Amino acid sequence: MSILVGAGTKLVVQGITGREGAFHATRNREYGTDVVAGVTPGKGGQAVDGIPVFNTVADAVDATGANAAMVFVPPHFATDALYEALDSGVDLVVCITEGIPAHDMLRVYTHAARGDQRLVGPNCPGVITPGVATVGIMPTQVFTPGRVGVVSRSGTLTYQISKELAQVGIGQSTVVGIGGDTVVGSSFIDILGLFEDDPDTDVAVMVGEIGGAEEEKAAEYIAESMSTPVVAYIAGFQAPPGKQMGHAGAIITGSSGTAQAKKDALETKGVRVGTNPTEVAELAREALGG
């Protein structure tokens, strides 16, 4: 089982003829993902390493039955690519692109929220179900199959925590990078809800950071709606207010969005928060009863 990405995923890659798009499309396929098509307007009829290229996502879906799209299009054109992916009817859209203006994403988010498709990202590393399939740019060697679900706003920190999990012998059911931007398609709550319903996930690890209030909302959700144990990590205790710490979404505004506030909110609801990535792996191991 696992969530979002699996053996039934048929992927179309938007921006497949670009350097990054081509590199990661073929890497995803090598890992086991069924990459059925690519899209670059004007390059329909070509192929990238045997993957057929179409002019539009709709054409690709018609011809191949693709049910998931991955967006590698530069920020200036990414909004259009996202609308195109959503309008083609695929179930899942994963947007890797970094640097999309927040106002653009707000409109895309609002459009996507009116349907029942799932959008992950932007500015995210993607989704991997270890041993089965990956959609995105995650270094696959870090992950092993297992029963812990990971959801994170950060890419490299996800790798770090997955490595720490591996050190204590824990693999993952699915790892989801939801992205570090101000507006992202899927929230912590959305993904935690999927883990809750996933019979292959026994424990969830939530990796948050400063900015916004999604971790606080997740704390409420975990307490009210989840039976699957959740452990957490929050990055950014040393971040000063008003400064953007790399991610567009990682900024403490006024008195809200601090790491301490998030940690407190989670602990109040009984969610254990590790002080560093190593400790998070320990907490996950304890939660598994190991």
Added chain:
Amino acid sequence: MDLFEYQGKQLFAQHGIPVPDGEPATTPEGARGAAERVGDRVVVKAQVQVGGRGKAGGIKLAESPSEAQARAEEILGMDIRGHLVRRVWVERASEIEREYYASVTFDRGAKRPLVMLSSRGGVDIEEVAANDPDALARLHVDPLTGFQPHQARWLAFHAGIHTEAMKGVVRVLGQLYDAFIELDAMLMEINPLILTTAGEVIALDAKVTVDNNAFYRHPRFAELREATTEDPQERMAEERGVTYVKLDGDVGILGNGAGLVMSTLDVVALAGGRPANFLDAGGGSKADDVVTALEVLLSDDKVKSLLVNIFGGITRCDEVAEGLLTALEELDTTLPIVVRLDGTNDEEGRRILAERAPPNVVVEATMLSAAERAVQLAKEAT
């Protein structure tokens, strides 16, 4: 990016929002000239991005150009809560009848723009929200349909805006929302929005934050940024396309990926050290990026040791190691440098460092041990 009041007011004026005539000045003489041009009676306002300017003596009335010069002399160079005043804004003094509050914010929690209006302006709006919530009218806007005039009227009636100001306030709200969208703003706040004795509605202050991701479609933002970045290292980093935030510790930090770098700062602090900065060399760091990053780090002379924490995904650890060696050759530093490489090609990266790195480079196996080592080396160096 947060803009200064004068920059915000200039943008307001371009979007039709009435503001008092004014000019920025960086010298007392410049302030005098500005006062001569905008009107005899002026207000001289310190341009710093911190609240409480008035109480700190950073806003002063001047009855004549020579008085404006004298007031600017006092204000320029002032330290207002840690912010050095490098510039003043000289504007025509307004006759205030009433003070309101108006704003449009990017409400990331609700994932909608939020428009707020209050008949109680000129005071801390968070206090109004806490103590007198009925005095603050709030309305979320559907980003796909936009802000409609009836919504502006609803806000004005519910905020208790006075009849004589109604038309002007409704118009300004519409203009403020349009500017918010056109400028890719995350925040646009007017506090106070005033009704003058002559019956005009004018923005007496301007607080504007714009989205860094939208810079590519606003060429003039580059100019605005020039004036807002004051720290020399932050400016250098910006010019070279590296994400850098200066802090005040002595352990320099270089990592890849915002989350991992934030986590690295925390781990250094937990080990008893004080991070000197946040520096994200990017998700796909190449050798050149490492050279640039190290150059920025070493330009801060408070740094006593460096911690390089890389988890290779797209980034290849062997390339990072090569970049480090190149940087060390070019920059000729003897500072202790603790390196932790993990992920893609990590063994190769460590081998390169073991064979060719100078003796001030120390390789550690884990993030925690690397942080502890860097903290210890910084302490030994002081």
